[in-house]
Amino acid sequence: MTRPIVGIISNFTLLNDEYPVHTGGVMNMDAIAQVSGCMPLLIPADPAHVSVPELMAQCDGFLLTGGRPNVHPEEYGEEPTEAHGDFDRARDAIALPLVRACVEAGQPFLGICRGFQEVNVAMGGSLYPEIRDLPGRMNHRMPPDGTLEEKFEIRHKVSLSKDGVFHRIFEAEEVMTNTLHGQGIKDAGPRIVIDGVADDGTPEAIYVKDAPGFSASVQWHPEWNAQDDPVSRPLFTAFGEAVKAFAQARKTRHLQNA
Numbered sequence: 001m002t003r004p005i006v007g008i009i010s011n012f013t014l015l016n017d018e019y020p021v022h023t024g025g026v027m028n029m030d031a032i033a034q035v036s037g038c039m040p041l042l043i044p045a046d047p048a049h050v051s052v053p054e055l056m057a058q059c060d061g062f063l064l065t066g067g068r069p070n071v072h073p074e075e076y077g078e079e080p081t082e083a084h085g086d087f088d089r090a091r092d093a094i095a096l097p098l099v100r101a102c103v104e105a106g107q108p109f110l111g112i113c114r115g116f117q118e119v120n121v122a123m124g125g126s127l128y129p130e131i132r133d134l135p136g137r138m139n140h141r142m143p144p145d146g147t148l149e150e151k152f153e154i155r156h157k158v159s160l161s162k163d164g165v166f167h168r169i170f171e172a173e174e175v176m177t178n179t180l181h182g183q184g185i186k187d188a189g190p191r192i193v194i195d196g197v198a199d200d201g202t203p204e205a206i207y208v209k210d211a212p213g214f215s216a217s218v219q220w221h222p223e224w225n226a227q228d229d230p231v232s233r234p235l236f237t238a239f240g241e242a243v244k245a246f247a248q249a250r251k252t253r254h255l256q257n258a
C-alpha cells in the first residue's frame with residue numbers, strides 16, 4: 001500500500017554560492033517519513049515550476065518548512081526596510097495561495113517557523129521585522145555560532161490555551177521548545193487563533209479558526225529530534241493522522257464518483 005504524500009515546501013539556495021537549487025532539510029523528511037508515516041516529496045516553491053492546483057491534486061498534505069528569507073512585507077501592506085532582510089518572492093507566490101487553498105479545501109498543513117509566519121500572512125495578518133528590538137521581548141534567534149545541537153537546543157517555555165488544539169495534542173498546558181527566528185506575529189489574521197505564547201508574549205502556536213482540516217502551526221522547529229522529543233513526536237503524529245484521514249476520504253470520494 002502506498003503512503004499518503006506530504007509536499008515539503010523547499011527553500012531556494014545557491015549551492016557553493018553559485019549553483020541554484022531547491023533544498024529541504026533531511027530532518028523534515030525524517031519527521032514526515034518516520035513519525036507522520038507519510039511519503040515526503042520535496043516541492044520546488046516557485047510558480048515557474050509548479051501551480052497550487054497541481055500541488056493540491058498530487059499531495060495529501062503540506063509541510064510549510066522553516067527558511068531564512070522573510071515573507072515580503074508587501075504581502076501584508078508594508079514597505080520593505082533594511083530590517084526586513086532577505087526575501088524569497090517565488091516561495092511567497094506558492095506558499096501564501098497554497099495556505100488559502102488548503103484552508104478552503106480542508107487539506108492538512110503544518111507550518112514551521114517561516115511556514116508559521118506564512119500562515120498568518122496568508123490569512124491577513126502581519127509580522128514584526130525583528131522582535132528582539134521590541135520592549136520586553138527576548139532574543140528568539142539561534143546562537144550565530146556553535147554546533148547544530150546548540151542551535152536547536154531547547155530554550156524556552158510555551159504556554160498553551162487550556163483545552164485548546166495544542167493542549168489536546170501535547171496533553172500538557174506548557175511545553176519546552178527550541179527557537180530560531182527573528183520575526184514574529186504583529187497582527188494575527190482575522191481567523192488566526194493564537195493558542196500558545198512564550199513568556200515574553202511572542203505568539204508560538206496558532207491554528208486557523210473553523211478550518212475544516214489540520215492547520216496547526218508553530219514558531220519553533222519540531223523537526224529537530226522529531227522521533228524522540230516529547231513535543232515534536234505528538235505534533236508530527238497528529239499531522240500524519242490528519243493527512244491519512246484526508247487521503248482516505250479523497251480516495252473514497254473518487255471511488256464513489258467513478
Ligand SMILES: N[C@@H](CCC(=O)NCCCC(=O)O)C(=O)O
Nearest residue numbers: 066067068069113114181182183
Ligand atoms: N525568516 C524567518 C523565519 C526563520 C526560520 O524559518 N528559521 C529557520 C531557518 C532554518 C534554515 O536556515 O534553514 C525569521 O527569521 O523569523
